[in-house]
Amino acid sequence: MPAAVRFARFGAPDEVLEVVELPEHAPPGTGEVLADLVAAPINPSDLYTVQGTYGVRPPLPAVPGYEGLGRIVAVGEGVTHLAVGDHVLLMGQEGTWPRSSCSRSTSSSRPGTG
Numbered sequence: 001m002p003a004a005v006r007f008a009r010f011g012a013p014d015e016v017l018e019v020v021e022l023p024e025h026a027p028p029g030t031g032e033v034l035a036d037l038v039a040a041p042i043n044p045s046d047l048y049t050v051q052g053t054y055g056v057r058p059p060l061p062a063v064p065g066y067e068g069l070g071r072i073v074a075v076g077e078g079v080t081h082l083a084v085g086d087h088v089l090l091m092g093q094e095g096t097w098p099r100s101s102c103s104r105s106t107s108s109s110r111p112g113t114g
Contacts, residue, residue, distance in 0.1 A: 004098035008061040010052030017050060017064075022098060028076035035070030035088055040096050043067075058094060065096035 002024065007016040028034045046064045048054035068090040072082055082088065090096050 004063045006061050006063050007050050013047055013050045028074050030077045032076040033072050033082055034074040035072050038069045038071055040065050040068035063095035063097050067091050068096035
């Protein structure tokens with residue numbers, strides 16, 4: 001079962017972050033890819049979001065993270081520029097600290113390809 005770091009209230013990261021199990025992802029839809037998270041940085045913006053002091057507060061509960069590196073484990077119909085096994089940059093989407101993520105293939109790109 002996939003897991004994620006999540007917070008259900010704003011506050012000090014060491015007090016509010018917890019690891020939770022998430023339901024399995026559905027297979028990716030048309031134009032989507034499913035990627036397992038390989039690595040994600042912890043940036044000041046992530047910590048400010050957890051504390052509730054960033055410019056935008058996400059609805060709670062929330063999974064922090066705005067970027068990461070993933071490995072494609074499934075591709076949806078119509079995705080031709082990515083394949084299972086490709087590493088992809090997960091950029092510009094909220095909640096990149098789960099162990100897997102499903103996103104539009106246009107928001108995921110291989111490192112070095114833009």
